[in-house]
Amino acid sequence: MTSSSLEVLLLPSTPTRLFLIIFKNVVLRDRLFYFVKWIHRCCRMDVNTKVYTQNVRRGQCIPITFKMDGRCDPKQPFNYFLNPMSGRQLNAITNHELLVQYNRPDLLSRIPSLEIKYYHWAPAIRSGCHPDILKIYAQQSNPSLKDVPLGLLKSNFYFHYKDNLQKVIGLIDVVFILQEKNKSTPLAFEYSSKFFKLLFKHSILCQTIINHFNQIYNIDNNNNSSSNNDQQQFIILRVLELIKQYKTITINWKDVMFKAIKSSNVLVIDFIVSSCNTPLTSAHLNYAIWNGNVGMIEYLLSLGVQPNQYTLHSALNPKSLSNNDSSSNEIVAALDIISLVLERLIYKSKWVVEGIHPKLQSIKLLDQLVASDEKVTLQPLGDKKPLFSRLFGSLIFSKDKELLEHFINQHSSHIIGLLLDYNYAFNCALRIGSLEIVKYVLECQKQSKLVNPDGFTYQIDYIVSHDADNAEILNYLELVQYAVENSGGTKFSMPLSTVALFLHHPNPEAWRFLWIVEVNRSRFEWVFGNLAFGPEKLMMAAATCSFDIITRVNELLGSLRKPCHVWLKTFKRNINLDTYVWLTQNKITQQAGYRHFGTTILQRLVNIIDMCHRLEYSINNSLEYNSSIHDYGHDVVWNGVSIKTCKERAQQLLSHIVRNKDFFNYYTSNCTTAGYIYIPLTTSLVEDEEKKRDPSFETTMDLIVKFIAYRDRLLQFFISQTYKYYCHKTNGA
Numbered sequence: 089m090t091s092s093s094l095e096v097l098l099l100p101s102t103p104t105r106l107f108l109i110i111f112k113n114v115v116l117r118d119r120l121f122y123f124v125k126w127i128h129r130c131c132r133m134d135v136n137t138k139v140y141t142q143n144v145r146r147g148q149c150i151p152i153t154f155k156m157d158g159r160c161d162p163k164q165p166f167n168y169f170l171n172p173m174s175g176r177q178l179n180a181i182t183n184h185e186l187l188v189q190y191n192r193p194d195l196l197s198r199i200p201s202l203e204i205k206y207y208h209w210a211p212a213i214r215s216g217c218h219p220d221i222l223k224i225y226a227q228q229s230n231p232s233l234k235d236v237p238l239g240l241l242k243s244n245f246y247f248h249y250k251d252n253l254q255k256v257i258g259l260i261d262v263v264f265i266l267q268e269k270n271k272s273t274p275l276a277f278e279y280s281s282k283f284f285k286l287l288f289k290h291s292i293l294c295q296t297i298i299n300h301f302n303q304i305y306n307i308d309n310n311n312n313s314s315s316n317n318d319q320q321q322f323i324i325l326r327v328l329e330l331i332k333q334y335k336t337i338t339i340n341w342k343d344v345m346f347k348a349i350k351s352s353n354v355l356v357i358d359f360i361v362s363s364c365n366t367p368l369t370s371a372h373l374n375y376a377i378w379n380g381n382v383g384m385i386e387y388l389l390s391l392g393v394q395p396n397q398y399t400l401h402s403a404l405n406p407k408s409l410s411n412n413d414s415s416s417n418e419i420v421a422a423l424d425i426i427s428l429v430l431e432r433l434i435y436k437s438k439w440v441v442e443g444i445h446p447k448l449q450s451i452k453l454l455d456q457l458v459a460s461d462e463k464v465t466l467q468p469l470g471d472k473k474p475l476f477s478r479l480f481g482s483l484i485f486s487k488d489k490e491l492l493e494h495f496i497n498q499h500s501s502h503i504i505g506l507l508l509d510y511n512y513a514f515n516c517a518l519r520i521g522s523l524e525i526v527k528y529v530l531e532c533q534k535q536s537k538l539v540n541p542d543g544f545t546y547q548i549d550y551i552v553s554h555d556a557d558n559a560e561i562l563n564y565l566e567l568v569q570y571a572v573e574n575s576g577g578t579k580f581s582m583p584l585s586t587v588a589l590f591l592h593h594p595n596p597e598a599w600r601f602l603w604i605v606e607v608n609r610s611r612f613e614w615v616f617g618n619l620a621f622g623p624e625k626l627m628m629a630a631a632t633c634s635f636d637i638i639t640r641v642n643e644l645l646g647s648l649r650k651p652c653h654v655w656l657k658t659f660k661r662n663i664n665l666d667t668y669v670w671l672t673q674n675k676i677t678q679q680a681g682y683r684h685f686g687t688t689i690l691q692r693l694v695n696i697i698d699m700c701h702r703l704e705y706s707i708n709n710s711l712e713y714n715s716s717i718h719d720y721g722h723d724v725v726w727n728g729v730s731i732k733t734c735k736e737r738a739q740q741l742l743s744h745i746v747r748n749k750d751f752f753n754y755y756t757s758n759c760t761t762a763g764y765i766y767i768p769l770t771t772s773l774v775e776d777e778e779k780k781r782d783p784s785f786e787t788t789m790d791l792i793v794k795f796i797a798y799r800d801r802l803l804q805f806f807i808s809q810t811y812k813y814y815c816h817k818t819n820g821a
Contacts, residue, residue, distance in 0.1 A: 241283045257292075271304065291323050446486050
């Protein structure tokens with residue numbers, strides 16, 4: 089590669105091209121993911137309490153709460169180890185489970201005798217360890233039928249990198265080692281679609297399976313009756329015959345049929361139809377049309393396969409055009425298949441044109457579809473009444489206003505009773521980000537004669553993605569603002585769950601949407617929908633923002649019955665002084681049933697401050713103040729927020745709470761209700777020199793001591809005694 093070509097590849101304007109060049113290079117990709125996987129394995133989570141305690145004392149791990157789907161078990165803290173074991177340390181280890189975590193089959197093979205149980209397979213397969221480890225497991229174990237990992241082939245990790253065939257071959261070896269140990273009884277491993285997809289693509293995998301069958305069952309394959317057929321088609325057929333005969337894998341024949349149609353494997357199709365009780369249906373014809381396989385289309389038609397109501401839709405939206413780099417030849421081939429369907433196929437009813445792929449949209453094709461009125465209709469029909477057609481919205485993706493005008497003026501106006509879905513068209517216009525198209529859709533809706541007597545309402549369902557840049561967000565807001573302000577008597581609505589997802593965008597410009605709604609409140613209404621989802625997500629987004637936004641969101645949700653509960657739940661997850669101030673000012677915390685709120689937030693703040701100190705201590709002690717961190721101003725991030733920022737927020741809010749006497753009077757009036765606040769002994773981890781290095785630590789601990797200054801023999805702290813002590817010290821001072 090020349091220097092000039094290298095400079096072109098490294099231009100900042102072509103990051104996608106550079107990524108594809110690296111990702112398509114098998115060697116670079118494998119090495120990259122190998123190191124990423126190694127880092128993940130070195131940071132493996134450990135729930136062993138004894139190991140956790142030992143490593144905390146040594147400063148070798150950071151206790152971080154691991155949450156999955158909102159569920160968290162505080163009794164089982166997960167810990168990411170900062171100092172993985174070296175190769176010399178691993179050589180002295182005989183614990184095979186630890187060697188599996190580090191993915192070291194070379195060291196695992198040195199252990200003379202392994203006692204493998206059924207519960208050892210699952211973590212090894214789930215971690216995506218090297219197949220040689222699974223091979224050692226299979227060779228040194230004598231599993232009964234109940235101990236065999238039948239879901240071995242369903243581990244998608246081994247099929248994620250399609251060109252890494254050595255791992256797949258190793259996995260096949262494991263399957264047949266287990267099968268040989270249970271030779272008299274078929275194991276029936278669970279079916280994996282990705283595994284069979286690779287079988288159809290790579291003949292070396294098929295040959296490996298055939299060799300294993302020949303070795304185990306002493307099969308002679310010299311008398312192949314189909315030797316004149318294509319070798320690739322025959323070899324996959326032979327694999328399926330052997331698997332079916334010896335029941336090694338439970339096969340989903342319907343899925344295999346689609347794979348055979350995609351690869352044009354006529355031998356496999358005939359075998360499945362004749363021997364596996366799986367007939368050919370209209371879905372198979374549609375699949376061949378969708379893939380643009382003319383040979384298979386002709387073959388299926390010769391067998392008498394009939395079309396169904398989705399056949400034309402498969403031709404109008406082919407798979408071959410889903411790529412951005414589709415060529416003109418592919419477009420011509422797709423148009424030829426559409427002509428084939430319209431000319432040669434006959435359906436008992438009319439095909440409904442619901443949408444056309446943007447790359448195929450043209451005035452010529454539109455005229456061709458309308459001219460075939462004996463087979464095609466633009467008006468979808470429901471069971472009781474006509475449905476709204478989405479064809480107008482589909483044509484918007486062409487970004488061709490001339491095509492849209494041709495459709496409205498030449499076709500839709502001449503079709504009696506054609507109902508166009510203007511709401512879908514409006515959301516499509518928002519998606520392409522064109523102000524001109526938005527204006528045209530609004531104008532067409534105003535001129536439409538089929539208007540709801542109660543007034544037409546647009547429902548905004550499309551929002552920009554979370555990776556949208558600032559320009560895309562501003563353009564989206566501009567389109568929405570123009571539509572709302574220039575729609576005449578037309579109203580707009582938006583599901584609360586949708587706006588909550590939009591306002592979760594990291595760009596603060598997204599909150600301008602609330603200002604647009606407030607200015608045009610008479611034209612805008614909310615669709616609350618699922619009250620268990622929408623309000624909570626919206627409050628979660630607002631809880632990290634300013635006092636003004638929190639107030640606006642509360643006014644927006646004022647008509648709901650129980651917004652207070654969600655606010656309290658939201659506050660537990662976000663450290664925001666503005667949220668607390670709003671809650672106390674509106675006396676939400678003084679409502680019945682929310683007395684425990686004070687105890688909850690106080691304990692959370694104390695735990696957060698303690699956690700930040702532990703994180704800082706562990707990081708500084710393990711990395712020994714790595715110069716690179718200080719030179720570049722890097723900060724350790726915990727739960728998406730830097731430790732420094734997180735600690736400052738917690739200290740600020742805790743200080744505010746300590747000085748709020750009304751709050752304490754309410755929550756300390758009943759000691760039983762308030763319960764206990766436990767103060768972690770952070771000082772046990774920090775030496776004197778560490779205190780000098782971090783002056784804020786002494787300030788924080790002094791604040792906590794003033795806050796909870798009474799300690800009983802059980803190392804628990806009563807809030808009531810705390811408040812009395814704090815008031816006494818304050819008045820005495």
